[in-house]
Amino acid sequence: MIIDHPLLGPRDAREFTYLGDAALIDRPDGLAAGAEDAFYDYLYLRDNPAGLHRELWYHEQGDRSWLVVTRDTRSHEITQVELARDVALALGRGA
Amino acid sequence: MRYSGFRILREALRGHRGWGPAWRDADPQPSYDIVIVGGGGHGLATAHYLAARYGARRVAVLEKGWIGGGNVGRNTTIIRSNYLLDGNEPFYELSMKLWEGLEQDLNYNAMVSQRGVLNLCHSDAQRDAYRLRGNAMRLHGADAELLDADAVRAMYPFLNFDDARFRIRGGLLQRRGGTVRHDAVAWGYARAADSRGVDIIQNCAVTGLRIEGGRIRGLDTTRGPIAAGKVGVAVAGHSGAVMAMAGLRLPIESHVLQAFVTEGLKPVLDGVITYGAGHFYVSQSDKGGLVFGGDIDGYNSYAQRGNLPVVEDVCEGGMALMPMIGRARLLRMWGGIMDMSMDGSPIIDRTPVEGLYFNGGWCYGGFKATPASGLAFAHLLATDTPHETAAAYRLDRFRAGRMIDEKGMGATPNLH
Numbered sequence: 001m002i003i004d005h006p007l008l009g010p011r012d013a014r015e016f017t018y019l020g021d022a023a024l025i026d027r028p029d030g031l032a033a034g035a036e037d038a039f040y041d042y043l044y045l046r047d048n049p050a051g052l053h054r055e056l057w058y059h060e061q062g063d064r065s066w067l068v069v070t071r072d073t074r075s076h077e078i079t080q081v082e083l084a085r086d087v088a089l090a091l092g093r094g095a
Numbered sequence: 096m097r098y099s100g101f102r103i104l105r106e107a108l109r110g111h112r113g114w115g116p117a118w119r120d121a122d123p124q125p126s127y128d129i130v131i132v133g134g135g136g137h138g139l140a141t142a143h144y145l146a147a148r149y150g151a152r153r154v155a156v157l158e159k160g161w162i163g164g165g166n167v168g169r170n171t172t173i174i175r176s177n178y179l180l181d182g183n184e185p186f187y188e189l190s191m192k193l194w195e196g197l198e199q200d201l202n203y204n205a206m207v208s209q210r211g212v213l214n215l216c217h218s219d220a221q222r223d224a225y226r227l228r229g230n231a232m233r234l235h236g237a238d239a240e241l242l243d244a245d246a247v248r249a250m251y252p253f254l255n256f257d258d259a260r261f262r263i264r265g266g267l268l269q270r271r272g273g274t275v276r277h278d279a280v281a282w283g284y285a286r287a288a289d290s291r292g293v294d295i296i297q298n299c300a301v302t303g304l305r306i307e308g309g310r311i312r313g314l315d316t317t318r319g320p321i322a323a324g325k326v327g328v329a330v331a332g333h334s335g336a337v338m339a340m341a342g343l344r345l346p347i348e349s350h351v352l353q354a355f356v357t358e359g360l361k362p363v364l365d366g367v368i369t370y371g372a373g374h375f376y377v378s379q380s381d382k383g384g385l386v387f388g389g390d391i392d393g394y395n396s397y398a399q400r401g402n403l404p405v406v407e408d409v410c411e412g413g414m415a416l417m418p419m420i421g422r423a424r425l426l427r428m429w430g431g432i433m434d435m436s437m438d439g440s441p442i443i444d445r446t447p448v449e450g451l452y453f454n455g456g457w458c459y460g461g462f463k464a465t466p467a468s469g470l471a472f473a474h475l476l477a478t479d480t481p482h483e484t485a486a487a488y489r490l491d492r493f494r495a496g497r498m499i500d501e502k503g504m505g506a507t508p509n510l511h
Contacts, residue, residue, distance in 0.1 A: 001402055014404040018394045018509060020348065043506050044437050044493040045344040048335035050397040073349070073395045076402070 003057060003069060004081050015061035021046055022054040022068045025088050050074055056084060098202055117282060118289035123296050126322035127155045129476055130314060132301050132337060133330035134158025136167035136277075136462065137454055139284035139295070140469020141329060141476070143201070146291035148470070149477035154293045156285075157316060159300035163281035166332055169399075169431035170462040171354050171386050173367050173378065175212045175272035176237045179228045182487030182499040183440060184235040186467050189484045191237065191271060193466030203283030205275050206381065211366040212272030215247070215254075215416075217261040221372075225267040232269070240268045251368065251417075258415055261372045272367065274378055280465055304340045304451070311341075311450035327452040327476050329468075332432035333397070334455035341448050345455070346437040346493050348508040351396035351430040352388065352459050353405055357423040359383030368416070375412025377420070385423055387413060391433060391459060393509040400430045433459050439511030440499035443471050443481070444490040452476055453490060458511055 001013035028038035050073055057067045066084035071077065088094065096102070096115060106113050129145060131138045134156045145151035156162075174194050176187035198205050216222045222241070229239035243265045248256060256263045285295055296318065303315035304326065313322035330337050335345055360383050369376040377387035389409035392401040406428065413420045436442065436456035441464065443454050454472045457464060471482035481488070487499055493506075504510040 012404075013402070020395070020507075020509070040494050041344075044346040046335070046346070046348050047344060048348050048395065050333070050336055050349070053395055055395065071394075073397045076396065076398055 001076055001078065003067065003078060005059065005067065006081055006083050007065065008063060011062060015059060016057040017060045019056040019058060022056050022087065024056060025084060026091060117286040118295055121294035121296050123155065123299060123316065123318050123321050124294065128153040128324045130321060130323040130326050131156045132326060132328045134162040134295060134297065135165045135329065136280050136284065136465040137331065137468045137472065138329040139281055139288060140465050141327060141472040142288040142293045143284045144470045144473035145477060146288055146293050149473055151477060152292065156293060156295045157299045157301060158297045161297050162285050162295060163278050166431050166461060167281045168278055169354065169429060170277055171388055172274045172277045172462065173212065174275055174463040175269055177212065177214065177228065177232055177239065177267065177269050177272065178501060179231050180499055180501055183501065184231060184237065186484040187464065188235050188237045190464050190467030193470065194275065197466060201283040201287045203279065203286060205279040205283050207275050208273045209271050210273040211268055211270045212369065213366060214267045214369045214371065215263055216265050216267065217263060217372050222265055229267050238269055238271050242266045242268050253419055254417055255415060274367065277462060301337060306341060306448055309449055311448055325450045325452065325476055327454060327472055329454040329472065331434040331455045331457045331461055334434050338453065341446065341451055343446060347434045347456050348395050349397055350391045350433050350435045350509060351398060351401045352391045352433050353401040353428060353430045354388040355409065355428045356384040356386050356426050358426045360385065360423060370412060370416045373412035373415050374408055375416055377413065384426060385420065391509060397432055398430065399432060435508035435511060437493055437506045437508060438498040438500040439502055439504065441488050442490050443468065443475060443485045443488040446490065
């Protein structure tokens with residue numbers, strides 16, 4: 001697989017390590033009410049779709065940026081690559 | 096029809112005209128007491144033990160393709176019971192004992208071959224870990240022997256003992272481990288279940304689960320609706336898709352694991368060797384092909400094929416361990432889809448939906464578990480209580496903090 005890095009261009013997927021579902025960006029508030037349930041969902045449960053999957057890849061052998069890659073789990077085709085930083089800011093997690 | 100040497104002789108003299116199909120290609124009935132979703136090894140074994148040991152009648156197995164066409168036909172056929180943790184080892188040792196009696200139980204030649212499984216070690220720390228594991232295995236009634244480098248050399252003199260990175264310093268040997276003809280496991284269980292009246296319904300994909308008032312009532316399938324008192328789902332690899340029909344999210348990701356086989360060779364390797372440090376394991380099939388593999392690719396996939404970096408990694412491991420493998424030509428490679436769970440261990444449990452039961456999360460170790468998984472799932476379906484060896488495989492263990500994490504990796508499915 002070739003991941004088209006937004007800053008560096010096309011890079012071999014073996015330069016990256018894989019974390020999993022991009023929903024992991026949206027870490028729950030540990031002090032909010034219901035935090036125990038929220039963290040159980042966050043840490044252990046997955047949608048695990050057969051189809052488009054937004055997922056976190058870390059450019060460990062490169063510029064060490066985190067990317068959000070949209071990839072079809074049935075064909076491995078990559079349709080979108082974003083900087084995870086931009087995704088997190090769009091979620092309002094920059095404050 | 097009972098298979099025997101006498102039967103073969105009789106048929107040979109009569110031109111082999113007396114053999115019939117090993118099981119009926121059944122059409123779905125309107126309703127069943129118990130419906131098993133998934134006609135793989137685990138589903139068929141469940142149906143067999145339900146009928147044979149728990150007296151269940153009106154049982155059906157639904158398979159979206161043909162039986163034996165899923166993961167039971169895509170694995171590398173290894174059986175072993177070399178686990179460390181209390182939640183696992185009694186279960187896998189039960190599975191080993193069931194393998195040992197399988198062919199007599201099913202009256203079917205599954206080519207169970209206890210040729211030995213050897214895990215190589217390369218450091219003092221790894222040897223200590225294997226000593227611990229071997230002792231845990233023996234405490235649960237399994238067999239284990241710790242070998243030094245000379246003993247390994249006597250068994251497999253062709254290995255590369257003096258690799259610069261991973262010198263072979265010994266290994267943990269389970270002589271009762273080995274291989275089984277995987278397709279014959281599916282066929283044997285199917286034939287045995289069918290002979291006790293289980294309907295095996297192929298080309299029948301489940302498209303919906305009928306749930307009313309928190310209780311399962313039946314299923315919608317591509318061959319029409321089927322009413323069911325209880326439904327057991329055993330579709331590892333695709334558990335998420337089926338359980339989503341019941342509105343459940345699982346502690347599971349689907350990953351691809353690749354496997355490889357070379358052209359047929361004369362006998363060179365009479366056991367199973369695992370080289371965990373080099374991400375490689377190998378055995379030789381009875382047909383002569385070297386069957387080998389390594390790690391999962393490491394990203395979510397339903398594609399049943401992997402990518403080249405892992406092919407290279409596995410082949411490098413093979414070359415580092417047994418350089419002569421470089422002379423063999425690769426014949427085929429393929430991928431299978433694994434339910435990778437959050438602690439690397441399986442789930443056999445009830446679900447929040449009354450009458451709906453779940454069997455999955457087998458990671459890359461489902462094949463060896465087939466008989467015990469079937470027996471434990473049958474026990475759960477028939478009695479509503481977990482089998483004593485599978486009591487730790489609860490769906491809620493992640494919430495409760497009772498993980499069974501052999502590798503100590505935590506909630507990272509691609510590292511188990």
